[in-house]
Amino acid sequence: MDAAGLYRTVRLIRRFEERAIELVRDGTIVGGIHPYVGQEAIAAGTCAALRPGDVITSTHRGHGHVLAKGADPARAMAELAGRATGLNRGRGGSMHAADFSQGILGANAIVGAAAPIATGAAWAARRAGLDRVAVTYFGDGAVSQGVVLETFNLAALWRLPVVFVCENNGFATTTRVSEAVAGTITGRAHAFGIPASTVDGSDPEAVLHEAATAVERARSGGGPSLLECVAYRFDAHHTWEHAARPRYRTDEELAAGTARDPVEIQGARVAPDERARIDAEVESTLDLAVDFARQSPHPDPAGALDHLYADGLRARAGA
Template identity: 65%
Template sequence: MTDADPVRLYRTVRLIRRFEERAVELVHGGQIVGGIHPYLGQEGIAAGVCAALDADDVLAGTHRGHGHVLARGADPARMLAELCGRVTGLNAGRGGSMHAADLSIGVLGANAIVGASGAIITGAVWAHRRRGRDTVGVSFFGDGAVNEGMLLEAFNLAALWRVPVLFVCENNGYATTMPVAGAVAGSIAGRAAAFDIPAVQVDGQDPETVRVAARAAVDRMRAGGGPELIEARTYRFDVHHTFEHAVRLDDYRPPDEVSRGRARDPVRIQGERLTDTDRAAVDAEVEATLDEAVRFALNSPEPDPADALTYLYASGLAARTGGG
């Protein structure tokens, strides 16, 4: 399978890494308002999982969602334009960081409500399969979501109706500042087991390990299996949200834990599988892509305030305006 290509996998994690670093700069520079939830450190999960997907597959992500959208193949320039609130953005500037979506490639959207994507993806996959496609779906969520009833209901529905959804838990150890140990009774894999959903724990810092696990799960699901769960252990290298760059919170992560976590870097781990020449070529290509993305985003027009509610209704229903 082409998805075993180490260069391709490296290119994805490198692209996400540098995209996020550039995006953080644009937050600090004021070009991105509202801040972002950086995916820094978790790149190997989106890259590994999306490498196992086919064109007809669908996914939905989280508020920390840039990696999922980029790994699925969205145009980084239009993605960055979306973060900058420009009309050329994926969502025409209407969604921003937390709602970036590209339905043309099966990205049903980053979703800012924790635990929301599971049931939506289950319904979408069921519908595509009813129409004769071989679609599988991926629902990404964090460790915080495993205490949301809505997600557990989705586990039940997907298992009951044997809808092939890969539930991917990105366990970075914290729901915002709440450590897993303070929030999760039992275990994440145990929740899957309760619904007879096969679950594996993988090292989310190794993109190839994630890819192999996702490939196996996707193959089983496409062969007629029901949903599966991957718990990818990972570490968030930076803040929960960039507001923490401006407002310093009490240390909720011990400094030695942070340095241990950052030492296992998915970009470096995957990069070491390439020759120096190949790696340098990918790095240069990614940099050129992002230079162009930044140029494109910042030179794109902002939406016209008169069009603020365009797209509110797909039916074209006109809402009353709020003025006197």
């Protein structure tokens, strides 16, 4: 992907999140979201290294990954708003969006729980003889979860084509990495013999470079890798903070952390007239997405028990 393409992705994610926050405030999106503002380079760079047939799994802070992998912004916004036209018919919401047609196997609200799903998909693809790579995202708060470490072990033991992407934004909710993680994040991967590197998670091209190397290694049979992408979360852990205003970082820290903006870093690599054109195109796309979400119907409560089983079996009321 060229510089302009990467810029379009980071700009789309940034404005999607900002528009979604507006919809939280006016009540269109109920329950709030976990904003991805500040981490756009990670989703943009990693997904740019993938082929259409590759798959990802995501986190509670997953809108950026979903958009970068190719989901329709209008259907993604409708999903956040709980509408029947959403990616998952309004049943997934902000933290469980999926689009199998784009290789998006789903976001997951459980910390670390998406790692074994992606690794299982990588195993299944290899068993089927498919030339497919799986990428799974998780935060710094997940690196001490047992399920993540168990997944590292199996992925390394079976040399599976999976790339682990740790989005280290400095905080697990409000707990600093330095207060929760003994040793290093890359050290956890090294303990299983998994190559790991620390990447500038604010620079889309730096992420793309490292991700392309890890993806090619996985695709060629070299096994798993881990990328620790260090970025800074510009906004709240969750939009409830906009009202509650917990004080776990100072204004000075916020100013320093937000000084390196992925949108501006990548935007500086694009000619001003082309950047203006992309900005206008993104804004038009999101105007349509917001209108689509607002005008779409809510799911019919009578169908609440539909789509629970893969084979189409309908759950019995009261069962």
